[in-house]
Amino acid sequence: MTPIEGAGIGSVVVVGTGLIGTSIALALRQRDLRVFLADRDAGAVRLARELGAGEDWTGTPQVDLAVLAVPPQFVAQQLLDLQKQGSARFYTDVASVKALPLAQAAQLGCDLTTYVAGHPLAGRERSGPAAARADLFLGRPWAYCPTEDAAPEAVAAVRELIDLCGGNAVRVDAGEHDRAVAVVSHAPHVTAAAVAARLAEAPETALGLSGQGVRDVTRIAASDPALWMGILSGNALPVAEVLEAVAADLGAAARSLRALAGDGTAMDQIADLLARGVRGTGRIPGKHGGPARTYAVVQVLIGDRPGELARLVQAAGETGVNIEDIRLEHAPGLPLGAAELYVQPEAAAPLSEALRERGWQVAN
Structure with a gap:
């Protein structure tokens, strides 16, 4: 297949259509790459396909990059099987640990020149393709751990994958990771x-x-x-x-x-x-990286009704104040809750006053 203009990879197979694998596939489809899907669970593949994540993969054609979205203990064997079939030019994985898959891949005799281990640090409490989101990786750290054997082209392909998904690439040794x-x-x-x-x-x-x-x-x-x-x-x-x-x-x-x-x-x-x-x-980095910021909290009571939070966000937007974060706290047994709007300290007072003028009940 011909890579897209200006890019090194134009086709990808995602092996494993859970939360992470399907989210990667959705992100790549938004960038107009051709994406193939594979999973032992035919139902998971079908759901991911219905979500627009890609098309079924039968083992052919060869793709530019294979993404192994399988548990850590299965990465090495899956890598060996795909390499024997000549499935892709380059390979990566998204497992949460890195030393184990690399050691097992070496023991099995995998070609480490075409493989770069990776790990996007993003996720949700929910699992499966239904929980997947194309924006899951935006601004999130994505570790990649090339060995001395990894070819520069393989490293570049994985870096491009991270960029296409909106992640923040972090090169790190597997053990340190x-x-x-x-x-x-x-x-x-x-x-x-x-x-x-x-x-x-x-x-x-x-x-x-x-x-x-x-x-x-x-x-x-x-x-x-x-x-x-x-x-x-x-x-x-x-x-x-x-x-x-x-x-x-x-x-x-x-x-x-x-x-x-x-x-x-x-x-x-x-x-x-x-x-x-x-x-x-x-010391936990802030949402844009770097030192964490200290925000002021504007607490607003809202009814537990459809569209209420959207109305509040729209009202806040009309004031010109940027909301850095939102948290909801429900009142047990009552049809209302509190929305906590996190803003820059200097914006708290103007936002509170503007919301009160619009009829919102703002806590002191």
């Missing part, structure tokens, strides 16, 4: 699951008192356990090291709380942990 995602993704997921597990048998009174805080902490725990077992087993040691450090902090906090009644200084360790938490949160 796995240690990094253990800190920022894998261990946080296990920690969130541990907190959420406490809710499984919590009394109804506790659940009735739950607010946005517990939802924020446990949100990612709703992801598919089977998917995460594959991820964690592929990055077991780095994740274990982070969890041991977290457990040490939590253990020290628990001991301090037990000793609090008899020793007023016991809270020092907890205060130190909370302060370190604040510093750590402050």
